[in-house]
Amino acid sequence: MRTPIAVFATAALSLALSQAAMAYQEGDFIVxxxxxxxxxxxxxxNVKAGGADTGWTAGVDSNTQLGLTGTYMIxxxxxxxxxxxxxxxxxxxxKNSPDNGSLADIKHLPPTLTVQYYFNDTKANLQPYVGAGVNYTTFFDEKFTSKHKSQGYNSLELEDSWGIAFEAGIDYQxxxxxxxxxxxxxxxxxTEANFKVGNTKAKVDVELDPWVYMVGLGYKF
Structure with missing residues (x-):
């Protein structure tokens, strides 16, 4: 018959082995x-058209999509x-124009590469981390609304962007x-948005500088 001490020791060893199995360690991939x-x-x-300041400005709304991240522990x-x-x-x-409201629809992809630091002991289930790195954002499929197309807006292009990025997160296994x-x-x-109104060239500089929030599931292997 097993003594209480032996039972306790066995349970403690099992817990320790379980925690060790859940470790983050060099060579792990986390998706x-x-x-x-x-x-x-x-x-x-302000939007400039034909070199003149119009007093108009631009704004951008929020959007939610499927986010994917990967980490390789070096x-x-x-x-x-x-x-x-x-x-x-x-x-x-x-904004601030006679035609306030939706001007155009745009799409972008913002791949971001960071170096991350994980604070806790490698055996901990809870793994907070911070990171810093570089972002490249490419814009595409820029389309004016039908209303603005009918008013002569055309040839919209947004310049791609390079910039720094910071992150913070937490994993719980x-x-x-x-x-x-x-x-x-x-x-x-x-980015700089360039377009035409009729044959008149126009442009506006836009700082998006977004916060990006993500909640999801992950898999370590």
């Missing part, structure tokens, strides 16, 4: 998927992270492989 929201903290210059505490997503879709608004994740990024995204 995560979930809902990602891009919430622009935008600012813009040491027990340091990882290389990549943020990807299905294309985000935004409405570009015109439910099993040896399955985890839940919550994370946030601040990304420096600046």
């Amino acid at each position: 995560r998927a979930g809902a990602a929201t891009v919430d622009p903290n935008e600012d813009s210059s 040491t027990d505490h340091i990882g290389i992270g990549l943020l990807a997503a299905t294309p985000f879709e935004h409405t570009l608004d015109l 439910l099993t040896d492989n399955l985890l839940v994740n919550a994370s946030v990024w601040y990304i420096d995204i600046d």
